[in-house]
Amino acid sequence: MATAKIPFNKPSMIGGELAHIQEALEFGQLSGDGRFTHLCNAQIADKTGADAALLTHSCTAALEMAALLCDLQPGDEVIMPSFTFVSTANAVALRGAVPVFVDIDPETLNIDPEKVSAAISTRTRAIFAVHYAGFPADMDRLAEIARARDLVLVEDAAQAFGSTYKGRPAGSLGDMAAFSFHETKNIISGEGGALTLTRPDLVERAEIIREKGTNRSRFLRGQVDKYTWVDIGSSFLPGELIAAFLYGQLEQxxxxxxxxxxxxxxxxxxxxxxxxxxxxxxxxxxxxxxxxxxxxxxxxxxxxxxxxxxxxxxxxxxxxxxxxxxxxxxxxxxxxxxxxxxxxxxxxxxxxxxxxxxxxxxxxxxxxxxxxxxxxxxxxx
Ligand SMILES: Cc1ncc(COP(=O)(O)O)c(C=O)c1O
Missing domain, CATH: 3.90.1150.10 (Aspartate Aminotransferase, domain 1)
Incomplete structure (x- = not known):
C-alpha cells in the first residue's frame, strides 16, 4: 500500500503556543485553572458570546458536564441525532438516562426539528443538537420546541467554533454548548474542550461539577475561606500546559x-x-x-x-x-x-x-x- 502523501488531518502550530508553554513553566503553575486557563475562558466567552466559558479536557468532558447540569435521572430521555459521535450519547447514558435517536435533515445533515417534536415523551428532559460539519442546527426552531416543553437545549458544538446562526455565534444558541479542541478540530490543543453557558444560574454549579464537586473556584476567588465537597462532580479541567498551547491557537x-x-x-x-x-x-x-x-x-x-x-x-x-x-x-x-x-x-x-x-x-x-x-x-x- 502506498504511504499517505496527504493525510486527512495534520495538526499545526500557528503562533505563540511554545512561547506560552514556556511562560506557564516559568510562572510555576502546571495544574489547572491558572493564568492561561483564565485567558482561554475569557477568549472563548468573547468569541462565542456566551456568559461564561469553562475549559475542559475534551468535548466529551464538556458533554458529561452538560448532562450533569441537566440533572438527568435514570430513565429520563434526551433527544439527539443518531448521526453524531459517541460522546453525545455516552454523556446521557452515563447518567442512566436514555438517548433517543432521531433522523437528520437530508439537506443540512443536522437534527430535524420536526422529528424532535414527534419524539417528545413525558420523560424527555433535553435536546442535544449537533452542528454537523460546523454548520449550526436550526436553533430557533429547536429553542421554540424546548421552551414549550421546558427542556434544556444543549449544543454539541464540537466542530462549530467560529460558525454563526442568524448572526449569533455557535456557543450562545442554547442553554449551554460543548466545544472540542481535539487535534482534528479548527482550534486545537491535542485533546481539549470547553463548556459555554448562556444561563447565569448554571455557572456556579458548572464550576463545582468541573472541580470534583467542590467549591474550589469560589475559594480561589476569595469568596469562601476554605473549600469543601458540595455536589457530585469530577475532574474535567485541563492542566496549564494544554491551556497555554490552546491560548496560542485562540489568539490566531x-x-x-x-x-x-x-x-x-x-x-x-x-x-x-x-x-x-x-x-x-x-x-x-x-x-x-x-x-x-x-x-x-x-x-x-x-x-x-x-x-x-x-x-x-x-x-x-x-x-x-x-x-x-x-x-x-x-x-x-x-x-x-x-x-x-x-x-x-x-x-x-x-x-x-x-x-x-x-x-x-x-x-x-x-x-x-x-x-x-x-x-x-x-x-x-
Ligand atoms: C459531534 C461531536 N461531539 C463530540 C466529540 C468529542 O470530542 P472530543 O474528542 O474533544 O472529546 C466529537 C469529536 O469529534 C464530535 O464530532
Whole structure:
C-alpha cells in the first residue's frame, strides 16, 4: 500500500503556543485553572458570546458536564441525532438516562426539528443538537420546541467554533454548548474542550461539577475561606500546559478561520460542475448560517461508489475517510438508547459521505487532492 502523501488531518502550530508553554513553566503553575486557563475562558466567552466559558479536557468532558447540569435521572430521555459521535450519547447514558435517536435533515445533515417534536415523551428532559460539519442546527426552531416543553437545549458544538446562526455565534444558541479542541478540530490543543453557558444560574454549579464537586473556584476567588465537597462532580479541567498551547491557537482564531474558509470555498468551486451534473452532491449551507470551514464532504451515489472512491484516493496516497457510523444501530446504541421512528436519512447519508483532507497547513496540496478526486470521478462516471 502506498504511504499517505496527504493525510486527512495534520495538526499545526500557528503562533505563540511554545512561547506560552514556556511562560506557564516559568510562572510555576502546571495544574489547572491558572493564568492561561483564565485567558482561554475569557477568549472563548468573547468569541462565542456566551456568559461564561469553562475549559475542559475534551468535548466529551464538556458533554458529561452538560448532562450533569441537566440533572438527568435514570430513565429520563434526551433527544439527539443518531448521526453524531459517541460522546453525545455516552454523556446521557452515563447518567442512566436514555438517548433517543432521531433522523437528520437530508439537506443540512443536522437534527430535524420536526422529528424532535414527534419524539417528545413525558420523560424527555433535553435536546442535544449537533452542528454537523460546523454548520449550526436550526436553533430557533429547536429553542421554540424546548421552551414549550421546558427542556434544556444543549449544543454539541464540537466542530462549530467560529460558525454563526442568524448572526449569533455557535456557543450562545442554547442553554449551554460543548466545544472540542481535539487535534482534528479548527482550534486545537491535542485533546481539549470547553463548556459555554448562556444561563447565569448554571455557572456556579458548572464550576463545582468541573472541580470534583467542590467549591474550589469560589475559594480561589476569595469568596469562601476554605473549600469543601458540595455536589457530585469530577475532574474535567485541563492542566496549564494544554491551556497555554490552546491560548496560542485562540489568539490566531481569526486567521485560522480565514484559511479554512478559503480551502472550503476552493473545494466547493472545484466540484461545482460535478455537483451540477449529479455525479456527486456537495454540502449546502443551511439557511441563516455561516460555517467555519471545519470539514468538506462529498455525498457519493451509494456505499460501493463511496468505498471505491476512498480506495482510489488511498492508492494515490490521499486519505479521505467516511464519518459517523449511526448510533441507533450500534451495539451500545441498541443497549442504552432507542430510536424514535425510522432513520432512513441517517442510514443513507452515513453510507454515502466521504470527507476530503482539511487542515490549516493543507496549502497547495489541495490542488493534488482536487485533481486526484476529479480524475477518479471522471474515470468512474
Ligand atoms: C459531534 C461531536 N461531539 C463530540 C466529540 C468529542 O470530542 P472530543 O474528542 O474533544 O472529546 C466529537 C469529536 O469529534 C464530535 O464530532
Amino acid at each position: 482564531s481569526d486567521a485560522i478561520l480565514e484559511t479554512r474558509l478559503a480551502l472550503y470555498d476552493r473545494y466547493c468551486a472545484a466540484f461545482a460542475d460535478l455537483g451540477a451534473a449529479g455525479r456527486v452532491t456537495l454540502p449546502k449551507t443551511p439557511p441563516d448560517t455561516t460555517g467555519n470551514g471545519h470539514m468538506f464532504y462529498l455525498l457519493m451515489r451509494d456505499l460501493d461508489d463511496r468505498d471505491a472512491f476512498i480506495g482510489g484516493m488511498r492508492e494515490a496516497g490521499i486519505i479521505a475517510p467516511f464519518h459517523y457510523v449511526p448510533l441507533h444501530s450500534a451495539p451500545a446504541g441498541l443497549r442504552y438508547g432507542r430510536s424514535a421512528g425510522d432513520l432512513p436519512v441517517t442510514n443513507d447519508i452515513s453510507a454515502r459521505l466521504v470527507r476530503l483532507p482539511m487542515f490549516f497547513a493543507l496549502g497547495s496540496s489541495i490542488k493534488t487532492v482536487i485533481e486526484t478526486a476529479r480524475s477518479w470521478l471522471q474515470q468512474n462516471p
